[in-house]
Amino acid sequence: MDIRQLTYFMEVAKQGSFTKAAQQLHITQPSLSKMVRLLEEELGVALFDRSSKKIVLTDAGESILRSSQQVMESLDHMTAELDDVVQAKRGTLRLGIPPMIGGRLFPSILEGFHSKYPQIRLQLAERGGKLIEAGVDSGELDAGLVILPIGNEEKFHLLPCIEEELHLVVYPEHWAAARPSIGLRELRDEAFILFRDEFTLHDLILDTCRQAGFEPHIAFESTQWDFMAELVAARFGITLLPSGVAGALDPARFRVIPLVQPAVMWRLYMIWKKDRYQSFAAREWTAFMQKSLDGGSG
DSSP states (O other): OOHHHHHHHHHHHHHTOHHHHHHHHTSOHHHHHHHHHHHHHHHTSOOEEOSSSSOEEOHHHHHHHHHHHHHHHHHHHHHHHHHHHHHTTOEEEEEEEOTTTHHHHHHHHHHHHHHHOTTEEEEEEEOOHHHHHHHHHHTSOSEEEEESOOTTGGGEEEEEEEEEEEEEEEOTTSTTTTOSOEEGGGGTTSEEEEEOTTSHHHHHHHHHHHHTTOOOEEEEEESOHHHHHHHHHTTSOBEEEEHHHHTTSOTTTOEEEEEESSOOEEEEEEEEETTSOOOHHHHHHHHHHHHHHTTOOO
């Protein structure tokens, strides 16, 4: 048994097809089938049930897959540790950030980190919180900024970054524009402009509306908060944004009203995976963020 056999087996399990797995691995299907057969013979068990159109793992295959994933993760850790030794303070830091906060929190922090570690290359992945969580979980990303709640908090270390209330954003002629505050249920007949469903804020707003007793009408969805604001200005609907983002909008074009009954909290956290080896770059980033958020200079 060798690493290549495990890699091929894991790809077949992932794709559910020898043909698709062979394409991903850039080898012929007969070669792949032979490699898996040799692994099955060596282990003395069938790893796949080939009786149906889509192959599925047997119970033994499920067990071997879990063990293979652990082996590959250990190999990744070993490789990363060796890279740290060889490259000293070099490396790549892979961060996931939601579009809404990239321009608020990160420029000054990234500038400070780059000044301290100019040899570390930064790779920023701008995407929704659910995709960031998945990326950190899988190891694609070293760390990421997400909105709580997330699906599996127990898997991650969590560092609080920002906590703000959501505010209502409307155009100046809207009936609620002059209100000092507004209850969420009062918005039950409005057209909502929300982030797309890969964003945690999408689910947070929907869940809160349902708890308030109504199903919101979603007129538009987007991945960009500034485009959502432009849709509000064009009178296509209303939106809810964190107070820091909403407060930065042009007061001549928008009105921002605090949301009450209930107040809805937007809690931004940095996450990184527990029980996973951190590269030098990832360790230093985590420490730098902790010091920066505590008010230190980094």
